[in-house]
Amino acid sequence: MDDNRRTSGCPFRLDPRAADIHGETARLRAAGAATRVELPGGVQAWSVTDTGLIKRLLTDPRISKDAHRHWPDYIAERIPAAWPLRPWVDVRNALTAYGDEHTRLRRLIGSAFTTRRVRALVPTIESITSGLLDGLEAEPADAEVDLRARFAWVLPLLVVNTLLGVPDETHQDFRHAIGGLFATDLSEEEATANAVAVYELLDGLVAAKRRTPGDDVTSALIDAHDDETDSRLSHQELLDSLLLLIGAGHETTVNLLDHAVVDLLGHPGQLAAVRSGEVAWSDVVEETLRHQAPIANIIMRFPVEDVHDADSGLTFRQGEAIVINYSAVGRDPNLHGESADRFDSTRATRREHMAFGHGVHYCLGAELARLEGRIALSALFDRFPGLTLAVGAEELRPVASFISNGHQVLPVRLRGSGSGSGSGVQGSVT
Template sequence: MLRQCPFAIDPSGRDIHAEAARLRELGPAVRVTLPGGVQGWAVAGHHALRKLLADPRVSKDAYRHWPAWISGEVGPEWPLAIWVSVQNMITAHGAEHTRLRRLALKAFTLRRVAAMRPRIDEVVAEVLDELARRPGDEPVDVRAHFAHEVPTRIIFELFGIPEWARARLYKIINGFFDTAISAEDAHRNGVDLYETMGELVSHKRAHPAEDLTSGLIAARDDEDGAQLTEKELVDNLILLFTAGYETSVNLISSAVHELLAHPSQLELIRSGLASWEDAVEETLRRQPPAANAILRYAVEDIDVEGTVIPKGDPIIVSLASAGRDPQVHGADADDFDITRATRSDHMAFGFGPHYCMGATLSRLEAAVAVSALFGRFPGMSLAVPPQGLGRVESFISNGLRELPVRLGPDTVQESGVPHS
């Protein structure tokens, strides 16, 4: 029956969690139809996903392991083609993935992330000052004016993005994650993305600096001294930049929303019974910044708890279904509880060899940003009912479209300390 009537994935992501729950009910591996009519499988549930994501028989390389892409049956005209056509760490498999990740880690080091902590504090303070200068009696969209601004400024500095490229990248990234986009707009967005990133690489070659882009350009493999090819360089920059931006914006805005919608949980932090880091982890579990990860491919027939995914079939990974799996998180898995023992037992940043290398930075940004926001505006409240908030149009990205709040009193202003 499932072969005759595959589950249709909603390209607009209108109700990510209801869809994820339905996939769990249907089984660990479910036949699905993706936007554009592409047929594949969705794997859902915590245990099934952990096993699948660590399985070496699961590839992310469409050029080697997706027959429909290799033959041209699915091609560049597919609205989601950019997600499989890029050739970077996230789409590489086996030894090729190991090589690309090793080169990227030479630039994206823990030392570089740790060194950013003072600058993260400074950026957060700058954005809070800008918020404080807005009219106090008007609702403020803290997704647009805080959750967006903090990681954007940090990632622009991390990558050394010049001013001329920033507005273009804002527009491109928004289109990148819109999975309800038309094929024509998706193609145009892809062209703009490659043009902009190509110009950025040329600029950084001429003006190298202490940034991640320059680091990737200079990185050499320890084994053979080889550098990234031009396409590998551009495609890995696309991966690191887009993933780093979208994940952090969604995480910060979702964490703020969860705490405002659940004031008893916020009080646990203020009373010292829990931490801001606890709130970030529970947000990652309950509202992962990415709801679904696409695409993976079966290198050979794979048995997923009794259901066989045939060799060559594409697979989407339902990260949202894992975070609220009652088999791991209990009957109250849908609830927001920052003291939950399993709050860190999620796959918001993936699992296995493709685990997100930016997870540490994303967690750090979110904890610093959210704690500073509530510290500066302790009386902040939602300006609309929680159920009235819209979501971004995407079945990949999971985030609020906007988050209007009333900031309330500014503690810096009240203390008489002038704004910076």
């Protein structure tokens, strides 16, 4: 019996709360290169876990991300209007575009991440990092601090808001609304209300930048919206492009910082090596991206015609939904060996991950995320050499999302137990 028939009648239901992303990924991998899964709301899709198959699909011009053109269930309105994950396919931006439309939309937002613009952000990133660390340093010596809320979450949001020219008074509102887009356990009512809030904020941002334009990406995209050439952005494309930049420029870096802290505190020998200069912070960043892919799964892709993959023996029928499992690539034993589940910044294959995607949809903000990671982690551990987890690593709870891979809270003691050695870590992580 071939894999298509073996799995078609019994889809694997993804856990919407993502209590064990890596355990779930291992079970999916054991079922084959790709297997049928059920998403929230009863929507069925393929989950692809094999590294080679993922690369082939992500570089195949017959695989689209445009639900408006290539997902029959969506086009025929068989996907409920209140489906909790609908914002991921409703949007019209470079994330979901296909062919010439993707080229047009990606070119318009590409100016946000030019080498010149990213390098110019270094002083800003350093200043934001220093300011956040100053705030943490003011905490009492024995205080327990949520490092995700106070540092990992805030830093990339402030950086991307600087890039986009987001007014200071709306930072917190964007923080809460964008976070809700990544939750996969919301009710239909909660998801709908959150989507409404997101677009109200985006409309407000555009209105504010029209009143006071600046040297920022939002103002540049508004100019593209007003342009009369063929590259002109529609109003929906303008809002959704801003949404993509805020979401993509934030979530990956949040989870990178979060997991890097946990991994290093769980492996004091490796932390000592990076502090001594034996291991570079860039190595820590790459191994964290491999070991804990910040975006575990990305939805959705659709074949524009039947696509048969000879290597796996699988056929993906026209219009079938496909979920790409990036966390599977990072833990692939065929790529990283039997120790794939272990964090090791000296690993030869540490850069062989797909944390930023692959092919034409490779994340434009990849180098910005890496830069933020290197600056923020180095400064954090320099400022707080006695940093420890305030709970055992096994007690940390994941965010309720099979898309975003991070922790709900990251409780730490900035000065450990007073020894300043960083040796007071409870628990360990693999």
